[in-house]
Amino acid sequence: MRKFRSGGQRVQVWISLGGALLVALAAFYIASGLAGRQTALAVVLITGLSLAMSWSLLRMRRQRKEHLLYHTLYDPLTGLPNRTLFVERVEQALLRAVRESGSIAVLVVDLDNFEEIDHSLGHDAGDEVLKAAAEQLVASARPGGTVARLFGDEFAVLLEDVPEKDAAVSAADRIGEALGSPIGLGEVEVSVSASVGISVGGSEGDSPEGLLREADVAMHEAKRKGKARHKVFDPGGGTTTSGRLLVESELRRAIKEGELLVYYQPLIVLETGKIRGVEALVRWQHPTYGLVPPAEFVPLAEQTGLIAPMGRWVLEEACRQVRLWQREHPSDPPLELSVNVSACQFRQPNLVEEIFRTLKSTGLDPGHLRLEITESVMVHDVSAAAALRKLKGSGIGLSMDDFGTGYSNLSYFKHLPIDALKIDRSYVSGLGSDAEDTAIVHATVAFARALNLEVTAEGIENDEQLTRLKELGCELGQGYHFARPLPVDEAAKLLSTRWRDDSRPSPMIQS
Numbered sequence: 072m073r074k075f076r077s078g079g080q081r082v083q084v085w086i087s088l089g090g091a092l093l094v095a096l097a098a099f100y101i102a103s104g105l106a107g108r109q110t111a112l113a114v115v116l117i118t119g120l121s122l123a124m125s126w127s128l129l130r131m132r133r134q135r136k137e138h139l140l141y142h143t144l145y146d147p148l149t150g151l152p153n154r155t156l157f158v159e160r161v162e163q164a165l166l167r168a169v170r171e172s173g174s175i176a177v178l179v180v181d182l183d184n185f186e187e188i189d190h191s192l193g194h195d196a197g198d199e200v201l202k203a204a205a206e207q208l209v210a211s212a213r214p215g216g217t218v219a220r221l222f223g224d225e226f227a228v229l230l231e232d233v234p235e236k237d238a239a240v241s242a243a244d245r246i247g248e249a250l251g252s253p254i255g256l257g258e259v260e261v262s263v264s265a266s267v268g269i270s271v272g273g274s275e276g277d278s279p280e281g282l283l284r285e286a287d288v289a290m291h292e293a294k295r296k297g298k299a300r301h302k303v304f305d306p307g308g309g310t311t312t313s314g315r316l317l318v319e320s321e322l323r324r325a326i327k328e329g330e331l332l333v334y335y336q337p338l339i340v341l342e343t344g345k346i347r348g349v350e351a352l353v354r355w356q357h358p359t360y361g362l363v364p365p366a367e368f369v370p371l372a373e374q375t376g377l378i379a380p381m382g383r384w385v386l387e388e389a390c391r392q393v394r395l396w397q398r399e400h401p402s403d404p405p406l407e408l409s410v411n412v413s414a415c416q417f418r419q420p421n422l423v424e425e426i427f428r429t430l431k432s433t434g435l436d437p438g439h440l441r442l443e444i445t446e447s448v449m450v451h452d453v454s455a456a457a458a459l460r461k462l463k464g465s466g467i468g469l470s471m472d473d474f475g476t477g478y479s480n481l482s483y484f485k486h487l488p489i490d491a492l493k494i495d496r497s498y499v500s501g502l503g504s505d506a507e508d509t510a511i512v513h514a515t516v517a518f519a520r521a522l523n524l525e526v527t528a529e530g531i532e533n534d535e536q537l538t539r540l541k542e543l544g545c546e547l548g549q550g551y552h553f554a555r556p557l558p559v560d561e562a563a564k565l566l567s568t569r570w571r572d573d574s575r576p577s578p579m580i581q582s
């Protein structure tokens with residue numbers, strides 16, 4: 072902001088006022104020649120006043136414009152360019168590089184231990200650290216380099232005229248050293264380290280967003296390798312199975328800008344064919360890639376901690392929606408909601424309170440919510456046990472998801488408050504055709520019944536599987552045979568049909 076409240080502006084205002092005075096004097100001179108002194112004085116006063124008013128209005132408008140411009144292009148905390156301005160600068164640098172057959176480098180710098188500092192010393196201290204880190208970055212970037220704050224504790228550096236990768240690597244080393252210097256916070260001194268991702272470009276097809284994304288992927292690779300280091304983007308690594316490159320910054324944006332969606336897949340009472348409830352399954356409506364399935368971004372969300380805001384959003388959205396459906400289609404028992412919870416969400420100290428708060432604010436009864444947790448979490452994360460007990464105590468149902476894919480220690484069923492399990496679809500798919508799968512499904516249903524656990528079969532795709540499961544006494548099921556996961560409007564249509572009250576399963580519904 073300093074930049075825009077310059078002394079130059081004050082000089083301009085004095086010049087304007089001087090100008091106004093001159094105009095007023097001229098008006099006085101002319102008016103006193105043409106009319107009496109009093110009329111001239113009045114003319115002067117009115118002219119002076121209106122000029123002063125127009126000048127101050129103009130000044131205010133200009134200041135507002137500058138203020139707005141500042142906030143769209145600069146980060147108010149550090150005074151550094153923000154992401155928008157950075158992208159613009161990279162775009163210009165790329166044009167120059169292509170014209171002159173040169174290269175540029177983009178470095179994404181993420182502080183490693185910022186969250187700990189922010190948590191333990193408070194947000195004010197966190198802000199001081201960000202400001203100091205920004206100054207250290209500016210000092211370490213060579214003259215002409217642009218340093219920007221992308222968001223949170225993530226910064227970016229643009230280097231032009233980079234003859235080879237090594238020059239960018241040396242810059243990353245300098246940055247690492249500079250950031251290592253101690254930062255004074257009153258009586259305490261802290262130091263930060265950073266993980267740096269580097270991408271190099273300058274060819275015709277390169278784009279600022281592409282270079283930022285590659286540097287971001289490399290930065291996460293540096294974090295995975297143990298932090299406090301740099302990594303140059305490797306086009307062979309870091310991609311998802313479908314060759315897409317999904318990165319933290321995009322996922323963060325997706326959560327903030329509402330690109331996530333909840334799809335709903337019905338859970339069917341196999342004996343009657345009625346819809347007992349729906350499972351909420353997250354999707355990402357990506358602006359470039361279209362609808363992205365959770366397998367391609369839930370692991371990234373788990374690695375980066377973004378699973379917390381994502382899970383919070385899914386839970387809230389699904390509770391609100393199911394409560395609405397319960398009101399629109401009253402039934403006995405009311406429609407149930409199943410929501411998936413990842414292992415890392417149990418590391419969130421306030422997870423239980425957050426779930427209670429969401430139930431309260433959306434009006435969904437705890438008895439109508441079921442949390443689906445993967446087997447490996449239940450078995451290995453003992454700290455989750457206390458949270459699970461609290462949740463169970465409030466009436467929330469707990470299912471062990473994907474049963475059979477983890478390392479079962481069956482005695483855990485005695486100690487953990489689970490009341491249902493879901494047989495993984497890999498076993499259901501072999502039902503009737505694969506002897507081992509069939510035996511496993513048989514044994515699982517018998518095991519669940521003996522322990523009084525409700526059992527749901529996942530991935531029912533045909534009539535034969537359905538008949539077999541019914542014969543075995545499996546109570547609930549879900550799968551493409553009944554319906555695929557559906558977007559909210561199609562799920563609403565499905566719920567409003569008479570299917571819910573019909574005694575036979577409906578034909579498959581495609582989304």
Ligand code: C2E
Binds near residue numbers: 385411529550
């Ligand atoms: P899940 O909880 O086991 O969900 C069931 C998955 O099986 C869903 O995949 C569903 O589309 C798929 N499925 C259902 N019926 C059939 C069928 O008949 N045939 C086949 N081939 N597949 C079927 P989806 O939606 O891709 O979700 C995959 C996994 O992602 C979920 O497995 C769950 O573990 C995770 N996930 C989804 N949404 C969330 C979420 O909001 N939070 C968390 N933490 N994880 C989520």
Ligand code: MG
Binds near residue numbers: 350443472
């Ligand atoms: Mg599930």
Ligand code: MG
Binds near residue numbers: 472473493495529
């Ligand atoms: Mg499952």
